[in-house]
Amino acid sequence: MAGKPMLHYFNGRGRMESTRWLLAAAGVEFEEKFIETAEDLDKLRNDGSLMFQQVPMVEIDGLKLAQTRAILNYIASKYNLYGKDIKERALIDMYSEGVADLGEMVLLLSITPPGEKEAKIAQIKERTLNRYFPAFEKVLKSHGQDYLVGNKLSRADIHLVELLYYVEELDSSLIANFPLLKALKARVSSFPMVKKFLQPGSQRKPPLDEESLEKARKIFKLK
Amino acid sequence: MGSRPKLHYLNGRGRMESVRWLLAAAGVEFDEEFLETREQLQNLKNGNHLLFQQVPMVEMDGMKLVQTRSILHYIAEKHRLFGNNLKEKTLIDMYVEGILDLLEMIIMHPFSKPEDQPKEVVNMTEKAVSRYFPVFEKILKDHGQTFLVGNQLSLADVILLQTISALEEKTPNILSAFPHLQGFSKKISNVPTIKKFLEPGSKKKPPPDDAYVKNVYAIFAP
Numbered sequence: 001m002a003g004k005p006m007l008h009y010f011n012g013r014g015r016m017e018s019t020r021w022l023l024a025a026a027g028v029e030f031e032e033k034f035i036e037t038a039e040d041l042d043k044l045r046n047d048g049s050l051m052f053q054q055v056p057m058v059e060i061d062g063l064k065l066a067q068t069r070a071i072l073n074y075i076a077s078k079y080n081l082y083g084k085d086i087k088e089r090a091l092i093d094m095y096s097e098g099v100a101d102l103g104e105m106v107l108l109l110s111i112t113p114p115g116e117k118e119a120k121i122a123q124i125k126e127r128t129l130n131r132y133f134p135a136f137e138k139v140l141k142s143h144g145q146d147y148l149v150g151n152k153l154s155r156a157d158i159h160l161v162e163l164l165y166y167v168e169e170l171d172s173s174l175i176a177n178f179p180l181l182k183a184l185k186a187r188v189s190s191f192p193m194v195k196k197f198l199q200p201g202s203q204r205k206p207p208l209d210e211e212s213l214e215k216a217r218k219i220f221k222l223k
Numbered sequence: 224m225g226s227r228p229k230l231h232y233l234n235g236r237g238r239m240e241s242v243r244w245l246l247a248a249a250g251v252e253f254d255e256e257f258l259e260t261r262e263q264l265q266n267l268k269n270g271n272h273l274l275f276q277q278v279p280m281v282e283m284d285g286m287k288l289v290q291t292r293s294i295l296h297y298i299a300e301k302h303r304l305f306g307n308n309l310k311e312k313t314l315i316d317m318y319v320e321g322i323l324d325l326l327e328m329i330i331m332h333p334f335s336k337p338e339d340q341p342k343e344v345v346n347m348t349e350k351a352v353s354r355y356f357p358v359f360e361k362i363l364k365d366h367g368q369t370f371l372v373g374n375q376l377s378l379a380d381v382i383l384l385q386t387i388s389a390l391e392e393k394t395p396n397i398l399s400a401f402p403h404l405q406g407f408s409k410k411i412s413n414v415p416t417i418k419k420f421l422e423p424g425s426k427k428k429p430p431p432d433d434a435y436v437k438n439v440y441a442i443f444a445p
Binding site: 051052053063065066067068069070073074077078086087089090093094097098101131132135 | 274275276284286288289290291292293296297300301309310312313316317320321324354355358
């Protein structure tokens with residue numbers, strides 16, 4: 001079953017972007033079918049393609065995978081980005097979940113009402129500087145290796161570097177005192193497939209603009 | 224292999240309850256150190272025992288595991304409750320992630336405003352019966368087996384049973400339209416390790432009450 005993975009989502013970052021990054025970093029070409037209207041989403045639902053009536057959904061290897069983490073776990077396992085044994089997997093999971101927690105705060109920022117945005121941004125910055133960046137900097141310092149786990153690139157590094165780009169978009173000064181994070185970002189960004197993904201014209205999605213946000217609200221029936 | 228796992232959390236369900244269910248189902252005896260004061264939490268943080276300054280944290284096999292999913296995955300894989308191959312593991316993952324979305328509503332419920340709570344119960348019941356239960360009813364009906372995946376007990380069965388039990392506490396007849404889930408619930412409850420966990424005197428925690436909520440705010444509020 002040799003076809004490329006097919007990603008079903010709207011044309012924006014949302015909960016699919018971490019999958020796009022992971023596939024790109026793994027050197028896997030993929031296709032996308034964008035949901036443009038609420039009717040498109042209903043069609044997928046009526047087809048029985050969405051296990052819990054939700055997207056992201058990724059068609060890969062004859063499976064219709066739902067749930068972001070299940071999708072990421074599958075891809076990471078398939079492309080050897082999930083450690084070599086159960087203990088490495090535990091570390092990779094912990095680091096990935098920490099990244100996901102901060103990433104979730106950034107994700108929800110786009111649908112935060114304007115009046116609450118400033119407070120949320122302040123909270124993200126505080127968590128970044130006091131909780132997450134120090135934790136990952138410490139991991140890298142503790143073993144002095146190039147990657148978070150097992151001296152080898154894993155999904156944890158890719159998820160973290162993706163997050164570093166979002167944090168940079170929010171405030172480029174936040175990473176200033178974290179030299180090992182800066183080095184990891186530079187290292188992973190220099191891989192040919194990642195470098196290509198970072199260039200204009202790739203499948204990497206930009207931050208949500210007003211028009212795309214309106215479209216997403218209509219598709220997902222958000223208030 | 225060494226000593227028993229040690230769970231660090233409050234004396235209540237919260238995000239640790241799934242871990243208790245899973246360890247019990249796996250037949251693993253464990254110890255608990257209950258957080259009762261802000262000082263205890265601060266000591267854990269200051270001692271660098273919490274990777275992201277948060278609980279749950281489980282000490283096991285020389286590690287200080289944090290993040291609920293990481294803990295569940297480790298225990299599941301170690302105790303052969305995570306399928307026999309990548310495809311089974313992936314199905315278990317999908318099912319668990321869906322159920323955890325539902326369980327999240329249950330976990331957060333005690334912390335919403337009292338006047339909002341009845342409406343939330345209606346909402347989570349509606350989500351359960353319209354989005355989640357039909358999926359698992361169909362899976363069980365289609366393969367006719369006792370367990371959700373691979374004809375053996377897995378993390379998915381345990382988390383589903385946990386969630387059904389919690390919902391039944393609020394809406395007793397919630398499974399009335401789902402005969403296969405009713406059968407599932409009975410059968411999984413009778414797995415010897417799980418049956419033991421469901422008996423009085425086990426480490427299963429009671430439903431969250433006002434005292435629990437007060438305690439959470441006292442210990443965790445900034």
